Amino acid sequence: MDPMRRAPPSTPAAAIETKGLSKRYGETVALDGLDLEVPRNSIFGFLGPNGAGKSTTMKLLLGLAHPTGGAARVFGLDASRDSLAVRGRVGYLAQEPRFYDYMTARETLRFVLGFFEPLGARETRLRVDEALELVGLARIADRSIRGLSGGERQRLGIAQAWIHRPDLLILDEPAASLDPMGRADVLNILRRLRDRATVFFSTHILDDVQRVSDTVAILARGRRVAQAPIQELLTAKEAPTFVAEVRDVDDEARADIERLPWVRSVQVGASERGTTWRVTVTDVARAEADLLRRLLQDPAAVVVEFRRVAFELEDVFLDLVKEGSDAGHANR
């Protein structure tokens, strides 16, 4: 029996669960057997280069596109069969949000709210005002959408996705067309929504993901190449490494450090200010406590800089995407 066809659990742990989810457009494979699990009440970053299948996945979850293989569940509901019920619990922001230009922002939010249970005039007004306030559009709420900038439309997109208080927000590139201030605002909004809903968002801006996400999944050529809590992903890729820029340290000091049981290797290279040592360790705590002290044992030594190398999500992302693409090519 298809594991995804079983009766939905009463309180499924995952907000989103896909098994072998696939989508082909003719000969083109947009999504190739995607397995994904998005924990409830997490901020889940969905990464991948252009054409990796991120938007396709989101459309499949919402029933806007139909899978050619596999299955997806949202809160235990089958995304294809129970699509209307799924959409009742989801707020969606498309990559390029489109609205009826003749409506105002306020009218748009009222229109969207109209698809859900009637709330009464007072509650509707409160909800709309609250959503406008959340995204900072209260001042221009009664301006026609035709006159809104790209950033304002994006904010309206977030407001309309949130207006009915969904259990899950699916946001496709929510900060894509925003300036740095707008991006910061969007990230703050996502943080504020953390306790109220699950946020599943895609982006190209890796810094944003690193700042707000709990968990990330990386997609390449329609396949998932990684899914893990962000800290795990950042630390799992490489062994912990410390960099020291030093002057007047002799070879004996280097040999002493290499003999330490928690040091894996020491690479030395020339730098403008002296020599750069890259010390790879197996025990971060001991290295943090002892390594600098060991370097300074030589009274003649001058340590210009000492830091732990922090791997950026970008490094991890590029490595994983390359590996994923290579594997994809090998399989085809």
Next chain:
Amino acid sequence: MPAMRTGDVATMTTRPRTGWWSGFTNLFRKELAAWTRTRSWWVQPLVWLMVLVGPMTLPLYLMRDLFASETTGVFEMAREMFFSFGALATSIGAVLIMHGSVVTERQSGTAAWVLSKPVARSAMLAAKLVANALALLVAAFVLPSVVAYALLSLERGAALPLAPFVAALGLSALNLLFYLVLTLAFGAVVRIRGVVLSVPLALLLAGDLLVSLLARGAEFSPLLLPRFVPFVAAGGALPTALPVVATVAWCVALMAAATIVFGREDL
């Protein structure tokens, strides 16, 4: 904004109803608002008044002498003009108004946006049909028909019999409904605006030719309706009810096909 606990989400989230009609009411209001909240609510009736009643004034007032020489007389000529030309003009209007309805929304991305809400695709099509049919019937039939009835009654010197007049209007409305459905269905199935516009118009304009080609088969199509309209308006009995039944069946079949195809489409 007051802080809210995770557990509150379930109680605060609004839940939609689900079914093939899900989202219909909201979309119907939106579609109707495109008529009632714009200049259309007064421009359209005035335009239709000029288009449908304007030609009647030729035999009745402006070129009375010319038409008086005709064997049918000015009253019959005016009535014929109103109903024959009316059936054709309102159908063309239906095609023009409806042809961009789905195509535009699909191309602009608003269809995908609306359908990301708990909205059934069938409800989206139904809302467009019902709202536009209602608006067009009011704009193109109510005011022009009242004025035409008054002018014809004045010419006749007595009130026209209401039943044939209303029956002819009913047939004309059914004809209009068919072209609305046909255009909507094409729009739901085909992505090219030109095709959506040209196929129903071609069917409309080549109606007489097709009737000749199809012979008895034309009775199973809506193509005979425009011929029946002036005949019924003149007090004649409907020669056969088959085209009426067939038109209703075609409307249902086209809507069903459009709903199925549109329902399978990736947006």
